[in-house]
Amino acid sequence: MKKILTGIVLTVIFLMAAVYLFIPGNIKMEEKIIIGAALTAVSRELATDSNWSKWWPGENVFTYKEEQYRPRGNAFNVFEMDIYSKTDTTKSRVELVFLNNDSIMILWNAEKVTTNDPIKRFSTYRSTRHTQENIKAILAALKSFMERTENIYGFPIQKTKVMDSVLISTRRSFDHKPGVKDIDIMIQSLKNYIARNNAVEKNLPMLNVTMIDSNYYEVMTAIPVDKALPATNEFAPKFLLKGGNILEGTVNGGPFTIEKALIEFEKYRSDHRHTSPAIPYQLLITDRVKESDTTKWVTKLYYPVL
Numbered sequence: 001m002k003k004i005l006t007g008i009v010l011t012v013i014f015l016m017a018a019v020y021l022f023i024p025g026n027i028k029m030e031e032k033i034i035i036g037a038a039l040t041a042v043s044r045e046l047a048t049d050s051n052w053s054k055w056w057p058g059e060n061v062f063t064y065k066e067e068q069y070r071p072r073g074n075a076f077n078v079f080e081m082d083i084y085s086k087t088d089t090t091k092s093r094v095e096l097v098f099l100n101n102d103s104i105m106i107l108w109n110a111e112k113v114t115t116n117d118p119i120k121r122f123s124t125y126r127s128t129r130h131t132q133e134n135i136k137a138i139l140a141a142l143k144s145f146m147e148r149t150e151n152i153y154g155f156p157i158q159k160t161k162v163m164d165s166v167l168i169s170t171r172r173s174f175d176h177k178p179g180v181k182d183i184d185i186m187i188q189s190l191k192n193y194i195a196r197n198n199a200v201e202k203n204l205p206m207l208n209v210t211m212i213d214s215n216y217y218e219v220m221t222a223i224p225v226d227k228a229l230p231a232t233n234e235f236a237p238k239f240l241l242k243g244g245n246i247l248e249g250t251v252n253g254g255p256f257t258i259e260k261a262l263i264e265f266e267k268y269r270s271d272h273r274h275t276s277p278a279i280p281y282q283l284l285i286t287d288r289v290k291e292s293d294t295t296k297w298v299t300k301l302y303y304p305v306l
Helices: 002-022 039-047 049-054 118-146 149-153 180-196 255-271
Strands: 026-035 067-075 078-085 088-100 103-113 157-161 166-174 206-213 216-224 236-239 245-252 281-284 298-304
Touching: 026 118, 039 049, 039 067, 039 088, 039 103, 039 118, 039 255, 067 118, 078 103, 078 118, 088 118, 103 118, 118 149, 149 157, 149 255, 166 180, 180 216, 245 255, 255 298
Parallel strands: none
Antiparallel strands: 026 103, 067 078, 078 088, 088 103, 157 245, 166 216, 166 236, 206 216, 206 281, 245 298, 281 298
């Protein structure tokens, strides 16, 4: 009996010693994750609390597996995050770190202070492990959301290579917003010029509309061809660097949808710090003269970048 009691006492002493030896007075947590998205885009999403519901892994935003999360402050891509777990509050810090134009690292650091009571100390340790697993899940959800460009900009965007290098183009000015018929007249003039010069169209028509002010628009249309055509007062050859980098996206919808997508396209270019040697353009997949239902229009957007 005495040996049993002695064994129990020694076991308790060993466990208590282990608690003090392996569980420090301040338990530190650090989680990090690399996200394939631009720093400015992630920072912009996290700056507004209402955006968090788009990607938060829990059923209710800022609540996850019996813990409450409250972000506060956001300066220089760093903000504080208070974590509430029952009666316990943990202060943490979330930092967005620039890696390159297309990716960032998020560092999430937290610390919990334990007590001298071995039972409470072990309980705090278990609570810390629970919090750390939650942080991992939250960061994974953010990564999954941010790496899909359609979640940020409204449509998928990818970097591809320039395929069409030789174009024939024409420009016109309008004192009104150009409509489908205005643009089609320009396209038909290009097609006629290509045919007169025994050239072959290599792709669908391209379009760029620039609003100078509310009463003045500059429009350029172009068609890729198999050879350089001579310049005239109305037509001008254009050249793109074949094999060069170009951003590409596909949009379904009419003029309003396309204009909105072009704004987001420019935002993507700026977020990823791409410089551009040429103007963006639309590739008219749908013949807009033949299809009056704008919801059925399909348009590819392109933006040459370096």
